[in-house]
Amino acid sequence: MRTGDLSVLQRPNDRLRRRRVANRGMELLAWLAAAVAVFFLGVVVWSVAQRGASQLSFDFLTKPQQASGGFGPLNVKQGLANAFAGSFVIVGLATAMALPFGILIAIYVNEFASRLVRSAVGLTLDVLNGVPAIVIGFFVFGLIVVAHGQSAYAGAFALAVIMLPLVARSTIEVLALVPDSLREAALAVGAPRWRTTLGIVLPQTIGGVLTGATLAVARVAGETAPLLFTSSLVATGTHWNPSQALQTVPVAIFELSDSADPADHARAWAAALVLILFILFASLGARWLATRSRRKIARAAG
Amino acid sequence: MSSLDVTTDAARRPFPGRRARLGDLVLQGSAGIAALGALVLVGLIAWKVVQGARLSISTFGLGFVTHVGWDPVHLKFGAGSFLFGTAVTSIAALILATPIALGIALFLSELAPRGLRGPITALVETLAAIPSVVIGLWGLIVLAPILRDHVDPALHSALGFIPLFGPPGSYGSNVFTAIVVLTIMILPIIASISRELFLSVPSELKEGALGLGTTRWEMVRGVAFPYARGGVAAAMILGFGRAIGEAIAVGLTIGSATAINANLFKPGSTLAAMIANNYQGASSGLELSSLIYLALILLVFSILVNLLAQWIVRRAARRQGLMAR
Numbered sequence: 001m002r003t004g005d006l007s008v009l010q011r012p013n014d015r016l017r018r019r020r021v022a023n024r025g026m027e028l029l030a031w032l033a034a035a036v037a038v039f040f041l042g043v044v045v046w047s048v049a050q051r052g053a054s055q056l057s058f059d060f061l062t063k064p065q066q067a068s069g070g071f072g073p074l075n076v077k078q079g080l081a082n083a084f085a086g087s088f089v090i091v092g093l094a095t096a097m098a099l100p101f102g103i104l105i106a107i108y109v110n111e112f113a114s115r116l117v118r119s120a121v122g123l124t125l126d127v128l129n130g131v132p133a134i135v136i137g138f139f140v141f142g143l144i145v146v147a148h149g150q151s152a153y154a155g156a157f158a159l160a161v162i163m164l165p166l167v168a169r170s171t172i173e174v175l176a177l178v179p180d181s182l183r184e185a186a187l188a189v190g191a192p193r194w195r196t197t198l199g200i201v202l203p204q205t206i207g208g209v210l211t212g213a214t215l216a217v218a219r220v221a222g223e224t225a226p227l228l229f230t231s232s233l234v235a236t237g238t239h240w241n242p243s244q245a246l247q248t249v250p251v252a253i254f255e256l257s258d259s260a261d262p263a264d265h266a267r268a269w270a271a272a273l274v275l276i277l278f279i280l281f282a283s284l285g286a287r288w289l290a291t292r293s294r295r296k297i298a299r300a301a302g
Numbered sequence: 303m304s305s306l307d308v309t310t311d312a313a314r315r316p317f318p319g320r321r322a323r324l325g326d327l328v329l330q331g332s333a334g335i336a337a338l339g340a341l342v343l344v345g346l347i348a349w350k351v352v353q354g355a356r357l358s359i360s361t362f363g364l365g366f367v368t369h370v371g372w373d374p375v376h377l378k379f380g381a382g383s384f385l386f387g388t389a390v391t392s393i394a395a396l397i398l399a400t401p402i403a404l405g406i407a408l409f410l411s412e413l414a415p416r417g418l419r420g421p422i423t424a425l426v427e428t429l430a431a432i433p434s435v436v437i438g439l440w441g442l443i444v445l446a447p448i449l450r451d452h453v454d455p456a457l458h459s460a461l462g463f464i465p466l467f468g469p470p471g472s473y474g475s476n477v478f479t480a481i482v483v484l485t486i487m488i489l490p491i492i493a494s495i496s497r498e499l500f501l502s503v504p505s506e507l508k509e510g511a512l513g514l515g516t517t518r519w520e521m522v523r524g525v526a527f528p529y530a531r532g533g534v535a536a537a538m539i540l541g542f543g544r545a546i547g548e549a550i551a552v553g554l555t556i557g558s559a560t561a562i563n564a565n566l567f568k569p570g571s572t573l574a575a576m577i578a579n580n581y582q583g584a585s586s587g588l589e590l591s592s593l594i595y596l597a598l599i600l601l602v603f604s605i606l607v608n609l610l611a612q613w614i615v616r617r618a619a620r621r622q623g624l625m626a627r
Contacts, residue, residue: 020517022517022519022520023517023519023520025519026518026522027413027518029405030408033402033403033404033408033409034405034409034410034414036406037402037406037422037429037489037493038425040429041425041426041432043444044429044440044486047440047444048436048440101336101339104332104333105336105339107329107333108334108337120341121337121341124340124341124344125340126608127344127608127609128347129608130540130543130604130605130607130608131344131604132547132548132601133549134547134574134597135351135597135600138350138577138593138594139346139347139350139351141354142354143346143350161347164340164343168340192323193323193330194323194325194326194330198329221433222433222434222436224434224435224549225574229581232582250550253435254438254554257443257554265443268439269439272435276433279432280431283427283428287424
C-alpha cells in the first residue's frame with residue numbers, strides 16, 4: 001500500500017483526520033472507563049485491607065462480642081467469634097435447603113418439562129432473583145418470625161430463597177451441556193430414566209453444580225438485608241444452636257458501622273476483611289471448579 | 303426448529319407404550335413438585351407481604367403511596383419522600399454508570415490487549431461480588447468525608463445554578479454519596495452483561511464494517527451498538543432493579559431524612575433504606591405495617607422492572623433470530 005497510485009487514498013484530509021480523532025478519543029474513554037472500575041475496586045479493597053489487617057488477631061477470631069452500650073467490662077479482649085459461628089451455621093443451613101431444591105428444579109426443567117413449562121419456570125426464577133433481599137426479609141418475617149420469633153432457621157430460610165434461583169440457574173446451564181448421546185446411550189442399554197438422570201447425567205455436572213453452589217454461598221455470605229428481620233436480636237456469647245437468633249458477620253458490620261465508637265469501626269473493618277477474603281477465595285475456588293468440570297464434560301462429549 | 307431439536311425432545315420424552323417405572327415416577331414427581339414450589343414461593347412472597355401491609359393499606363389506602371411524611375407520633379405515614387429518593391438515586395446512578403459500563407464492555411471486548419482481558423474481566427466480576435454492607439461501610443467512613451470536603455463544594459460552585467447541586471451540608475451522608483455508592487454497585491452488572499453482548503456480535507459483521515474502511519469507533523457505533531441495543535437496555539434495567547432494591551449500602555450512606563429535598567447534598571432516604579434503618583425500631587403495629595407497605599411497593603416495582611427486562615431480551619432475541627436468517 002505504501003507505493004503506487006493507492007497512496008492517494010492514504011493522504012490525510014480533514015474528514016479522515018476528524019474520524020481518526022473521534023476514534024482515538026473514544027478508545028481513550030473506554031480505557032479510562034476500565035481504569036475507573038479497577039480504581040474503585042482497588043480503593044475499596046485497599047481501604048478494607050489497610051484498616052482491617054491491624055485488627056485481625058487470634059482473639060478477634062476466637063472471642064465473642066461483648067454486649068454493646070457499655071455493659072461489658074472495659075478493656076476486655078473481644079472479637080467476633082459469635083458472628084463467624086452464626087454465619088457458618090446460617091449459610092450452611094441455607095445451602096442445605098437451597099441445593100437439593102435447586103437441583104431438583106433444574107432436573108425437572110431440563111429433563112422432563114415441555115418447552116412452555118421450561119420458559120415459565122425460567123421466568124419464575126428470574127422474578128425470584130429480582131426480588132430485593134430486604135423484601136425477602138419481610139416475607140420470612142411474616143411467614144416465620146411473627147409466629148415463632150427470630151431464629152437462625154428463619155435467617156437460613158431467607159438466605160435459601162436468595163440462593164435458590166442462583167443454584168437452579170447454574171444447574172440448568174450445566175445440565176444443558178451434557179450431550180444427549182450420553183442420555184441416549186444409557187436409555188438404549190435399558191437404564192430407566194431415573195437412573196439415567198441420577199446415575200449418568202447428574203454426575204457429569206457435579207463440578208458445575210458445585211461452582212454454582214460456591215458462587216451462591218459467596219453471594220449470601222455477605223447478605224445483610226434478609227437477616228435484619230430474621231436473625232438480628234441476639235444473645236451475647238458464641239452460640240451454635242439454630243433455634244435461636246444468631247449474630248452474623250454482615251449484620252455485625254452493619255451494626256458496628258452505625259456506632260459512634262471508633263473501636264467498633266475498627267472491628268467492622270476487620271470483619272469486612274475476613275468477609276472479603278472468604279468471598280475472594282470462594283470465587284477463586286468456583287473458577288477452578290468451573291474450568292475443571294468444563295474439561296471433564298468436554299472429555300465425556302469427545 | 304432444526305432436525306437436531308427434534309431428536310433432543312424425543313430423547314427426553316418418556317417412551318410411549320412403556321410402563322412407567324416407580325423410580326421414574328418418584329423422580330419426575332419430586333422434581334415437578336420442586337419446580338411448582340418455585341412458583342408457589344413467588345406467590346407466597348407476594349401474599350405474605352400484602353398480608354403484613356394490610357393494616358397500613360386499610361388505614362391509608364392508596365394515598366399512602368404519594369403522601370409525604372413519616373410521623374410515628376401522630377401515626378401518619380406515607381411513601382412519597384421515599385419513592386422520590388428511590389427514583390432520584392436509582393436514575394442518577396443509572397445515568398452515571400451506563401456510559402462507564404459501556405466503556406468497560408467495549409474495552410474488554412474490542413480494545414484490551416490479550417494479556418489484560420482476562421484479569422480485568424475477573425476484577426470487574428470481583429467488584430460485583432463485594433458485599434453491599436462492605437461497600438456501605440467504605441462509603442460511610444472513607445468516601446463520604448472526601449465527597450463532603452472536596453467534591454460537593456466543587457460541584458456546587460460549578461453547577462450551583464441547577465437546584466440539584468445546592469449548597470453542600472455539613473453531613474457526608476447525603477443523597478449524592480448514596481448515588482456514588484449505587485453507581486459503583488451497578489457498574490459491574492451492566493458492564494459484564496454488555497461485554498458478553500458485544501462479544502456475541504458476529505465477527506463477519508464487524509470485519510465487514512472494518513473492511514469497508516470504518517474506524518473502530520464507527521464500527522462500534524454502526525454495527526456493535528445496534529446489534530446489542532436490546533440487550534444493553536435489558537442490562538440497564540437489571541442494574542436499575544438492583545439499584546432500587548439496594549437497602550444496606552444506601553441505608554448506611556444516605557443519611558436517613560424523611561423529607562423531600564431537591565438538593566442532592568442533603569440527606570434523604572429510599573424505600574429500601576428506610577426499611578433497613580428501622581429494623582429494630584418500629585414503635586407501633588401501624589408503623590411496622592407501613593414499613594411492610596413500603597416493601598410491597600418495592601416488590602411491585604422490582605417485579606415490573608424484571609418482567610420489562612425479560613420482555614426486551616426476548617424481543618431482541620427474536621429479532622436477532624430473524625436477522626440471522
